[in-house]
Amino acid sequence: MIAGIDIGSRSIELVCLEDGRRVLSRRLPTTFDPHAQLAAIMEGVAPRRMAATGYGRELAAQALSGNGGGEVRTITEIKAYGLGAAALVPEARTVLDIGGQDTKAIRLGENGRVLKFEMNDRCAAGTGKFLEHVANVFQIAIEEFGAYALQGDEALAINSMCTVFAETEATSLMARGHRPQNIALGLHGSIVKRTLNMLGRVGLEQPLVFAGGVANNPCIVALLTEALGAAPVIPAEPDMLGAHGAALHAAAFEADA
Amino acid sequence: MSEASYHEMWERLNLDLSAHDALLEVLGKFYGDIFMSQQGRLQGMEYLDFVLSEVHGLRIKELRDAQAEGRKVVGTFCVFVPEELTLAADAVHVGLCSGADAGTELAEKMVPRNTCALIKSFIGFKMAKLCPYTESCDLIVGETTCDGKKKAYEAFAEVAPMYVMEVPQQKRAADRALFKAEVLRYKDEMERLTGRTITAESLARSIRIVNDRRRVLQRLNALRAADPAPISGRDALLVNQVAFYDDPVRFTQSINALCDQMEQRIAAGEGVAPAHAPRLLLAGCPMAVPNWKLPYVVESSGAVIVGEESCIGTRNTRDLVDESGQSLDEMIEAIVDRYMRIDCACFTPNAERMDNVAALAKAQNADGVIQYSLLFCQPYEHEAIKVGKRLDAEQIPSLAIATDYSMEDVEQLKTRVEAFVEMLK
Numbered sequence A: 001m002i003a004g005i006d007i008g009s010r011s012i013e014l015v016c017l018e019d020g021r022r023v024l025s026r027r028l029p030t031t032f033d034p035h036a037q038l039a040a041i042m043e044g045v046a047p048r049r050m051a052a053t054g055y056g057r058e059l060a061a062q063a064l065s066g067n068g069g070g071e072v073r074t075i076t077e078i079k080a081y082g083l084g085a086a087a088l089v090p091e092a093r094t095v096l097d098i099g100g101q102d103t104k105a106i107r108l109g110e111n112g113r114v115l116k117f118e119m120n121d122r123c124a125a126g127t128g129k130f131l132e133h134v135a136n137v138f139q140i141a142i143e144e145f146g147a148y149a150l151q152g153d154e155a156l157a158i159n160s161m162c163t164v165f166a167e168t169e170a171t172s173l174m175a176r177g178h179r180p181q182n183i184a185l186g187l188h189g190s191i192v193k194r195t196l197n198m199l200g201r202v203g204l205e206q207p208l209v210f211a212g213g214v215a216n217n218p219c220i221v222a223l224l225t226e227a228l229g230a231a232p233v234i235p236a237e238p239d240m241l242g243a244h245g246a247a248l249h250a251a252a253f254e255a256d257a
Numbered sequence B: 001m002s003e004a005s006y007h008e009m010w011e012r013l014n015l016d017l018s019a020h021d022a023l024l025e026v027l028g029k030f031y032g033d034i035f036m037s038q039q040g041r042l043q044g045m046e047y048l049d050f051v052l053s054e055v056h057g058l059r060i061k062e063l064r065d066a067q068a069e070g071r072k073v074v075g076t077f078c079v080f081v082p083e084e085l086t087l088a089a090d091a092v093h094v095g096l097c098s099g100a101d102a103g104t105e106l107a108e109k110m111v112p113r114n115t116c117a118l119i120k121s122f123i124g125f126k127m128a129k130l131c132p133y134t135e136s137c138d139l140i141v142g143e144t145t146c147d148g149k150k151k152a153y154e155a156f157a158e159v160a161p162m163y164v165m166e167v168p169q170q171k172r173a174a175d176r177a178l179f180k181a182e183v184l185r186y187k188d189e190m191e192r193l194t195g196r197t198i199t200a201e202s203l204a205r206s207i208r209i210v211n212d213r214r215r216v217l218q219r220l221n222a223l224r225a226a227d228p229a230p231i232s233g234r235d236a237l238l239v240n241q242v243a244f245y246d247d248p249v250r251f252t253q254s255i256n257a258l259c260d261q262m263e264q265r266i267a268a269g270e271g272v273a274p275a276h277a278p279r280l281l282l283a284g285c286p287m288a289v290p291n292w293k294l295p296y297v298v299e300s301s302g303a304v305i306v307g308e309e310s311c312i313g314t315r316n317t318r319d320l321v322d323e324s325g326q327s328l329d330e331m332i333e334a335i336v337d338r339y340m341r342i343d344c345a346c347f348t349p350n351a352e353r354m355d356n357v358a359a360l361a362k363a364q365n366a367d368g369v370i371q372y373s374l375l376f377c378q379p380y381e382h383e384a385i386k387v388g389k390r391l392d393a394e395q396i397p398s399l400a401i402a403t404d405y406s407m408e409d410v411e412q413l414k415t416r417v418e419a420f421v422e423m424l425k
Helices: A034-041 A057-064 A077-088 A128-138 A143-150 A163-175 A178-202 A218-228 A239-254 B004-010 B017-036 B047-051 B060-068 B083-086 B117-127 B132-136 B147-156 B173-194 B200-223 B232-240 B248-267 B293-300 B328-339 B351-363 B377-394 B410-424
Strands: A003-008 A011-018 A021-029 A049-053 A094-098 A103-108 A114-121 A206-212 B073-076 B092-095 B138-143 B163-164 B279-284 B303-311 B368-373 B397-404
Touching: A003 A034, A003 A057, A003 A077, A003 A239, A011 A034, A011 A077, A011 A239, A021 A034, A021 A239, A021 B132, A034 B293, A049 A077, A049 A094, A049 A239, A057 A114, A077 A103, A077 A114, A077 A239, A077 B004, A077 B328, A077 B368, A077 B410, A094 A178, A094 B200, A103 A178, A114 A178, A114 A239, A114 B410, A128 A143, A128 A163, A128 A178, A143 A218, A143 B132, A163 A178, A178 A218, A178 B132, A206 A218, A206 A239, B004 B017, B004 B060, B017 B047, B047 B232, B047 B248, B060 B073, B060 B092, B073 B132, B083 B092, B083 B200, B083 B328, B117 B132, B117 B147, B117 B200, B138 B147, B138 B173, B147 B163, B163 B173, B173 B328, B200 B232, B200 B248, B200 B328, B232 B279, B232 B303, B279 B293, B293 B303, B293 B368, B293 B397, B303 B351, B351 B377, B368 B410, B377 B397, B397 B410
Parallel strands: A003 A049, A094 A206, B073 B092, B073 B138, B138 B163, B279 B303, B279 B368, B368 B397
Antiparallel strands: A003 A011, A011 A021, A094 A103, A103 A114
């Protein structure tokens, strides 16, 4: 068995492959004790080879190297998503990942080769964290927030991409008596607008694979489909794509060795 | 010289001693982590380590000693200030501190928050009383290269002896005439400051001194085209940075010795980076001491930097002043011609910079280019778009990064730079 781990700011994902087929996937929150969470997610799993990606990749490599599986290699999320997308959707030419803390747009060539990429920088605007924050303001579970926003019939413009100021803007729209569903729709729209800019900068080419936790949000998917005129390809368990890519990297490394 | 007598010197310069001690301690540690941890460093870098360890000590003492002999010290921020004239008037020409966050809150009382880190830094260093260079200057020479600097010098003039040169923003005949008038005005100012007359003889000598320093830096840069790279990008940047502080004649000798060692290394097929390490050119804004953040991130990601297309790099060294002039007038003309060839992003249009970046990437055998701009540096952020398109057309991969001196985005930078390096492997 070969494993890939994707340790992000919000969650840790583990994917195990057997002959290239996914045999196990697990997910845990990262929390403030990532070492304990890494140990918990590896419970009962003893892969031959392993690679780590995500914000905490170095930490994971240090914590998990020598655990019977030898040295844990690291790759960036960009490469991991490229590898994962190319394996699951071989014809993919662009990958969009909206995770807990970053948004990434990646243009792919043959075999998942990364041609160009864009990432948001030091701010969490337009990411899963943003949605989580505003869903909390609406007192709606994050899993249901997309469906709630789809009940809106008028997308109100939210101009601020700053999480804190967007909340202020939403509050003042509520004070003016707007339907909360329309405000929620506007908040989703602001993320999609920002995402489209990023896709434009890498030179979007279809088919587009949409991954990361936010790909589970039906409102983002619907708005993206409407804007692009084509539905993005969403892999099963879209938040596992990075870990899947890392596992493929570990497999490739094993083949080289 | 002892630490205690340095403290006396710093006290006489009216530095904030405890804050300055803290700064030196942080810098020392930072330097150790970034430079001293490198494997297989050239022996000649010991000179640079020494100069940097004494950058606020021995070098300042040299400036003070020069002043005791009646010489003047001129501080600058830009490669447009014609050093040849400063030296011809027997004054000392130094670059000023602008590469670290210092006194930011004090600086933000004098310039808007949305000002680039370099400008905030030189103001902050002054306001927080941390820069012995600024405090040693008899005159500080600014220039009108960008709006941020232009307006900052107005504020700076309230706290320091300031002189501002006008740099044109186009390259027509009228602009050259304007710049020539500014060069002559600077000559007069140097003569006024020092009480010395600049002669054909003294100017010819200083043109040679400054050209020799450019030549040795050209030599160093040419040697970096070798594969594997004979020197790390960090060390080469340090050499370019120290060029702004050190005595030019002594610096030229030491770097020639360093280049001899690089030649031996190249002849032996040795280098600092593993074979097949991606080779990168940095292009854009200058990186002033101790701004080593991006080079460190890049070289910790398994790549090696093989050139700096910046004012602390090839923009400072590519062109020489013609040495054939005999009369003072001919030499002034040659100086004007040389400085008007600088491809600073403050010029419009600035098509030659696109050619220069692409040509340098090829000359250095670079696999890709990282464009670096300081946040809020409009000229270079604009040109990053144009340079990016040009590099795309030449099929040279590039990555554009806009950042500042803070460490808060280091993890994000690492991910981007590592992903770019993965792309090139």
